[in-house]
Amino acid sequence: MANVDDDKRFAGSIPRLYDTCLVPLIFEPYAADLVSRLQVSPSSSVLEIAAGTGVVTRTLAAELPETVAIVATDLNQAMLDHAMAVGTRRPVDWRQVDAMHLPFDDESFDAVVCQFGAMFFPDRSKAFAQARRVLRPGGVFMFSVWDEIAENEFADVVTSAVAAMFPEDPPRFLARTPHGYYDRQVIEQDVEQGGFSMPPQFHTVAARSRATSPRIPAVAYCEGTPLRNEIETRDASRLEEATEVAAAAIAARFGTGAVDGKIQAHVVIAVK
Template sequence: MDVTGCDAVFAGSIPEFYDEYLVPLIFEPYAEDLARRVANLAPAQVLEIAAGTGVVTRAVARALPGPVDLVATDLNQAMLDHAEAVGAVRPVRWQQADALRLPFADASFDVVACQFGVMFFPDTARAFAEARRALRPGGTLLFNVWDRIEENEFADIVTHTLADVYREDPPRFLARTPHGHADLNVFVKDLAKAGFTAAPHCETITARSRAASAHVPALAYCQGTPLRSEIEERAGADLAEATAACAAAIAQRCGPGPVDGRIQAHVISIENV
C-alpha cells in the first residue's frame, strides 16, 4: 500500500484549517468512538501514531481514568506543534516519530492506536510490525480507516466537482489516499505479514457530518488537506475559485443553509497474542 510523498505532507496553513474545519466535520465522532475503545481496554501505557492535530489524543485523555502514560506521535512536526499548543486535559508526551521506525523499546505499550493514519503509510505491513513490536503481549492495536469515497458524501462531491473544474488533470487526493484503502482484506493480510496471529475484529460505523453551511466542508477539504497542494499546482481556477465551486456543489445537493452528509469508516482491532 503506497502513496505519493506529497499525500502525507500537512504543512503551512493546513494544520490550522484541518483542526478548525475538518476535525469537527468528520473526525470528532470517530475520535470519541476510538477513545471509548481505548479506555475499555484499561491500559497503563498508550501510544498514538499519526496523531495529527490531536483530536484522538484529547478524546483519549478525557476518556482514560486515573494515571495513564499517553504518548502521541506524528511524522509531521507542524501537526504536532499545533496539537501541543492546543493541549489536553492530562499530560501528554508529544513526539515526532515515523510509524515505520518507532523510537520505542519492545513491549512498551498496552495499546497502540491510530485514527485515519494507516492509509498514509508507505509500507503498512512494516508499520503494523513496528506497532506489534512496541506492544506488550496481550496488548491491542486499534485503528480506523475511511470507507469508499462513495460512502462519504462531502468528499465525493468535492472530488467530482474538482474533476469538472480541472478536466485535464483532476486532483485525486481524496479518492486516492483517505478513501483509497477501504478493502479490509488488504489490512488483514498486512497484519498477518506483520506477525499478528490473532483474528482481527472489524466493524463498520456510519455517522453524519454536519456543518453550518456548504462553505465549511468545501473549505475543510480544499484547504485543510493535501488536496490544497494539488489545487495550487494546477492551472486555471485558483484555490479560492475551486473552494467556491465545491461549496456551490454541496449547497446544490444539500441545501443553502446548514448541511448534513453521510460519513462511513471501518474500525479494526487486533490483539498481540
C-alpha cells in the same frame, strides 16, 4: 500526475484549517468511538501514532484514567505543533516519530491507537509490525480507516467538483489516499503480514457529517487537506475558485443552509 509525497505534506495553514474545520466535521465522532472501545488498566501506557492535530489525543487525555501514560506521535511537526498549542487537559508526551520506525523498546505499551493514519503509511504491513513489536503480550492495536469515497458524501462531491476544473489532470487526493484503503481483505492481509496471528475484529461505523453552511466542508477539504497541494500545483491562483466550486456543488446536492452528509469508516482491532 500525482506526487504521493504531497499526500503527506500537512504544512502552512493546513494544520489550523484541518483542526478548526475538518476535525469537527468528520473526525470528532470517530475519536469518541475509538476511545470508547479501548479498555486499559489504570497502570497502562498508550501510544498514539499519526496523531495529527490531536483530536484522539485530547479524547484519550479526557477519558482515560490520569494514571495512564499517553505518548502521542506524528510524522509532521507542523501538525504536532498545532496539537500542542491547543493542548490537553493533562500532560501528554508529544514526539515527532515515523510510524515506519518507532523509536521505542519492544513490549513498551499496552495499546497502540491510530485514527485515519494507516492510509498514509508507505508500507502498511511494516508499520503494523512496528505497532505489534512495541505492544506487550495481550496488547491491542486499534486503528480506523475511511470507507470508500462513495460512502462519504461531502468528500465525494468535492472530488467530482474539483476534478471538473482540471479535466486533463483531475486532483484525486481524497479518493486516492484517505479513501483509498478500505478493502477488508487487503487490510486483514496487511495485519497478518504485520505479525498478528489472530484475525482482527472489523467494525464498519456510519455517522453524519454536519455543518452550518456548504462552504464549511468546501474549505475543510479544499484548503485543510493535501488536496490543497494538488490544486495549487496545477494553478495556485485557483484555490479560492476551487473552494467556491466545491461549496456550490455541496449546496446543489444538500441545500444552501445547514448541510448533513453521510460518512463511514472501518475500525480494526488486532490483539497481540
